[in-house]
Amino acid sequence: MIGLWLAISGLIFGSLCSYAAKKQERFTKNWFLIGFVSGPIGLLVLNVLPRLKEEIENIEEDHSLLSIDKI
Template identity: 30%
Template sequence: MDMPTVTPLMIFSAFAIGSIASYLAYKRERNPYIWFVVGFLFGIFGIFAIFFAAGKKKSVPSTEKKEPVFNIDGPKDKFWYYLDNLQQRQGPVSHDALTSAWKSGEVDVSTFVWNEEMTDWKPLKETLKAEEVKI
């Protein structure tokens, strides 16, 4: 059995088809180097494969608003006090306990709070600090 002869025309045509495949892949935002090799080795079938291969999914920018996260700004190692609905002082409570009471609805943003570092009672909304949501 004789081996098939590889002629310069065969190599040139394989190079040309590989180049076409590379160009088409580049236009479709695919890796042109890989598609050059596919076109070089498989010829016209490599070019057809570019069109039948699954396309890249384009990411759609998110339209939903990102809400800021509010945290109570103040010393975490000091005791806090707050005035309940009957204007009775409650406390001492830890920073975490005050945060839990706020998130559960027991304390709202109009509730007055105080700790040792504050000169006067302030509404909770004045001690809140907005932080960006990190995704």
């Protein structure tokens, strides 16, 4: 009986993580698995992370500042 509850809660939190990952432009399948295994902890971690697009833009900005071509 406990296995059934764990499976149901895993599906619920996996689906919630997948939906939140899609909104934040992250990989939905990976976050489904993280949510399935870790439950609400995975959902909290995902909501704390910034959007992936913003992270990439910040990294590109940092690389352009360090570019030798501008010297």
